[in-house]
Amino acid sequence: MTTSTALLFADLTGVAVFAASGASAAVAKRLDLFGVIFVGFVAALGGGIFRDLVIDEVPPLAFADWRYAVTAAVTAGIVFWFHPQFARLRTTVLVLDAAGLGLFTITGTLKALEAQVPAVGACFIGMLTAIGGGLGRDLLTGEIPVVLRREIYAVAALLGSVTVVVLDFAGLTGPAPLTAAAALVFGVRLIALRRRWSAPVATAQPRVGRRPAGGS
Amino acid sequence: MTTSTALLFADLTGVAVFAASGASAAVAKRLDLFGVIFVGFVAALGGGIFRDLVIDEVPPLAFADWRYAVTAAVTAGIVFWFHPQFARLRTTVLVLDAAGLGLFTITGTLKALEAQVPAVGACFIGMLTAIGGGLGRDLLTGEIPVVLRREIYAVAALLGSVTVVVLDFAGLTGPAPLTAAAALVFGVRLIALRRRWSAPVATAQPRVGRRPAGGS
Amino acid sequence: MTTSTALLFADLTGVAVFAASGASAAVAKRLDLFGVIFVGFVAALGGGIFRDLVIDEVPPLAFADWRYAVTAAVTAGIVFWFHPQFARLRTTVLVLDAAGLGLFTITGTLKALEAQVPAVGACFIGMLTAIGGGLGRDLLTGEIPVVLRREIYAVAALLGSVTVVVLDFAGLTGPAPLTAAAALVFGVRLIALRRRWSAPVATAQPRVGRRPAGGS
Numbered sequence: 229m230t231t232s233t234a235l236l237f238a239d240l241t242g243v244a245v246f247a248a249s250g251a252s253a254a255v256a257k258r259l260d261l262f263g264v265i266f267v268g269f270v271a272a273l274g275g276g277i278f279r280d281l282v283i284d285e286v287p288p289l290a291f292a293d294w295r296y297a298v299t300a301a302v303t304a305g306i307v308f309w310f311h312p313q314f315a316r317l318r319t320t321v322l323v324l325d326a327a328g329l330g331l332f333t334i335t336g337t338l339k340a341l342e343a344q345v346p347a348v349g350a351c352f353i354g355m356l357t358a359i360g361g362g363l364g365r366d367l368l369t370g371e372i373p374v375v376l377r378r379e380i381y382a383v384a385a386l387l388g389s390v391t392v393v394v395l396d397f398a399g400l401t402g403p404a405p406l407t408a409a410a411a412l413v414f415g416v417r418l419i420a421l422r423r424r425w426s427a428p429v430a431t432a433q434p435r436v437g438r439r440p441a442g443g444s
Numbered sequence: 445m446t447t448s449t450a451l452l453f454a455d456l457t458g459v460a461v462f463a464a465s466g467a468s469a470a471v472a473k474r475l476d477l478f479g480v481i482f483v484g485f486v487a488a489l490g491g492g493i494f495r496d497l498v499i500d501e502v503p504p505l506a507f508a509d510w511r512y513a514v515t516a517a518v519t520a521g522i523v524f525w526f527h528p529q530f531a532r533l534r535t536t537v538l539v540l541d542a543a544g545l546g547l548f549t550i551t552g553t554l555k556a557l558e559a560q561v562p563a564v565g566a567c568f569i570g571m572l573t574a575i576g577g578g579l580g581r582d583l584l585t586g587e588i589p590v591v592l593r594r595e596i597y598a599v600a601a602l603l604g605s606v607t608v609v610v611l612d613f614a615g616l617t618g619p620a621p622l623t624a625a626a627a628l629v630f631g632v633r634l635i636a637l638r639r640r641w642s643a644p645v646a647t648a649q650p651r652v653g654r655r656p657a658g659g660s
Numbered sequence: 661m662t663t664s665t666a667l668l669f670a671d672l673t674g675v676a677v678f679a680a681s682g683a684s685a686a687v688a689k690r691l692d693l694f695g696v697i698f699v700g701f702v703a704a705l706g707g708g709i710f711r712d713l714v715i716d717e718v719p720p721l722a723f724a725d726w727r728y729a730v731t732a733a734v735t736a737g738i739v740f741w742f743h744p745q746f747a748r749l750r751t752t753v754l755v756l757d758a759a760g761l762g763l764f765t766i767t768g769t770l771k772a773l774e775a776q777v778p779a780v781g782a783c784f785i786g787m788l789t790a791i792g793g794g795l796g797r798d799l800l801t802g803e804i805p806v807v808l809r810r811e812i813y814a815v816a817a818l819l820g821s822v823t824v825v826v827l828d829f830a831g832l833t834g835p836a837p838l839t840a841a842a843a844l845v846f847g848v849r850l851i852a853l854r855r856r857w858s859a860p861v862a863t864a865q866p867r868v869g870r871r872p873a874g875g876s
Contacts, residue, residue, distance in 0.1 A: 282713070368589060376800065510779070
């Protein structure tokens with residue numbers, strides 16, 4: 229199996245895992261078959277679509293390579309039909325999800341760097357590639373994105389994207405160091421799950437007055 | 445009336461219909477005049493903006509041709525002022541909405557194919573062009589997108605986009621076959637409304653444990 | 661201080677203000693540190709990212725110039741740690757927010773015109789640049805965007821973007837007239853806050869039947 233074949237296989241595995249996470253969330257919200265497949269599609273490919281739009285790689289890979297959309301749709305359909313059995317695989321899903329997180333962070337950061345995005349921007353794009361689909365999934369299912377509420381998740385991704393940028397500056401963009409970076413994200417995420425690590429939350433405080441309506 | 449004039453007229457009719465659907469949803473949510481016009485704008489042009497970003501046709505038509513934005517804004521304003529009378533037209537709106545669905549599916553798929561997007565990607569882009577505005581409308585009004593919850597709606601669009609791709613491969617992209625494809629979407633949607641067809645929903649099941657935070 | 665330095669300084673001030681508005685909304689929703697920084701990032705840079713995608717200026721400034729992302733992240737972090745004291749500055753924030761609104765409206769409209777976007781489209785893009793971040797902030801925190809519900813906010817921005825387009829046609833795009841346009845938005849917004857001006861809301865009416873599922 230060549231490197232590129234290995235990469236594609238890994239990439240599609242990540243797509244399948246994230247599609248499953250989206251589909252199971254949609255099933256829990258009682259969405260219909262189409263809704264389940266659609267949320268699975270967004271969870272699996274949303275981050276990558278955002279990444280490709282931002283680095284001007286159009287049409288985004290999700291639309292340019294049929295294997296991505298089909299993998300996401302088929303996986304979501306399977307979850308729709310077999311979700312009770314699937315629910316028992318929750319731990320497996322969490323582990324695969326952590327693997328997908330590491331993978332998408334690294335590939336997203338690399339694509340941004342190849343597209344001449346400066347270091348800081350590439351770190352953000354890499355992280356957004358990894359968490360973007362989950363954000364879309366939660367918005368579509370009417371949830372405040374879980375990634376913003378608790379757990380070390382996006383932080384693990386950010387750690388990975390920063391590592392990739394550093395490796396890139398050091399000229400260490402071979403398979404070995406990049407795999408190590410992905411493993412770092414994977415490891416941090418698993419330990420965070422295991423130890424129930426969470427990012428701090430500000431001390432409670434009642435809302436007072438009105439907040440500014442704006443922002444840009 | 446030339447073909448292109450006919451197409452523009454049909455296109456703007458679809459814009460007006462979708463703007464009306466967005467505006468009526470916004471009125472029901474007690475949004476102010478600006479909010480009603482904004483949601484109407486998103487419902488009418490959101491899908492097309494997404495389509496144009498994905499196929500790199502920038503600035504998107506919604507910003508490049510003033511007639512689109514003005515049609516959406518004026519229609520939404522009319523709904524704001526006359527919504528009680530408008531509410532009585534619900535059936536008419538549903539029929540016009542089905543017509544808009546067919547139209548936007550066909551034009552969206554064709555534009556994707558012309559932009560050299562491969563077949564599968566073009567099908568998804570065509571469908572997203574047709575349902576994207578409705579998704580945006582529901583997200584802005586704090587609803588889980590109705591298109592994900594019930595009814596044959598997006599599926600009718602997908603059926604139409606697949607048809608267009610097949611016709612394109614067969615070289616049948618003249619007005620007649622394309623009109624037939626639009627009519628197919630229109631018909632399926634109307635029958636689904638009439639017969640209250642819905643996509644299947646997975647058997648109920650209580651949420652257990654935490655779901656993965658991720659996705660890309 | 662040169663004009664461009666002044667502009668960058670003003671721009672980053674607007675970024676900081678909007679990041680603060682996003683962060684305070686996130687703190688109120690009990691999001692964790694990452695969530696607060698992320699929502700601050702979206703509130704500060706979301707509108708600009710949308711603007712740059714639509715005018716095909718990629719990668720968007722938010723990713724191309726590290727000072728934007730860092731300003732947003734640092735400001736949000738400060739709000740996270742000092743939000744009780746920050747809450748007391750609410751009036752100050754509202755005033756700064758109004759200033760940011762004026763600034764982003766003007767720069768957004770100008771960039772759209774420079775990118776050859778026609779007048780009407782440029783007006784919408786300028787307004788969306790100014791309100792887009794606030795929309796993203798509210799969607800991420802599970803709120804129907806406040807800008808759609810009440811207050812003269814987006815309307816002030818629209819007034820400013822139309823003014824800029826008119827000035828541009830008149831060839832008056834020097835610092836003086838543009839500053840006047842920004843001051844106009846700033847003033848209208850402050851007076852609206854002071855006088856509690858609101859856009860009209862349609863008379864109440866119970867939802868009947870189902871609304872169309874569509875839109876594009």
